[in-house]
Amino acid sequence: ILNVEQSPQSLHVQEGDSTNFTCSFPSSNFYALHWYRWETAKSPEALFVMTLNGDEKKKGRISATLNTKEGYSYLYIKGSQPEDSATYLCAFSGSGGGADGLTFGKGTHLIIQP
């Protein structure tokens, strides 16, 4: 069983502040790293899929970086808004085209306080 760790487990942030959290994954046999946003009572929605060491992706105020050599990815949210409140999941896909599925972390639960 692969170990995908996310930290912190939960985070309270004031509206307008920026924040970031971490996903750690195995540095060997890497194929892809996914980030998903999961709002309460909804389904997870994809934010980014990253495959190359040094990849940086951005969508609006949210961005992510990837370091496959040391096995970590950061997700950044700039100028947090109440609608950013959600659980953020990362998922690791191993080599072989990731044909054996994704291994998810337990998520970081983000609460934005007005």
Place this chain on the structure above:
Amino acid sequence: NAGVTQTPKFQVLKTGQSMTLQCAQDMNHEYMSWYRQDPGMGLRLIHYSVGAGITDQGEVPNGYNVSRSTTEDFPLRLLSAAPSQTSVYFCASSYASGGAEQYFGPGTRLTVT
């Protein structure tokens, strides 16, 4: 485009009963998978399929069966329900396996008494 659909949304079963959770997608995705979500455990992969006629086991396959006779459908069967299978089940699909974003269905909340 309906995306990924799942039925039913809610289900209560008695221990020992069997049932099938339905999953369908209209995006012509080859890759489909089933996850269960339990408090404090995150999403765990039950079974997956890389195309019609091909299925394989994930991390927690015991007590579940799948088949993939068409590209669109990927039903999950509970053979003899147990209280440990009380969970929320999500179906997902993508056009490729690990390197493509997954599209999730709305989930099925199952309670086994």
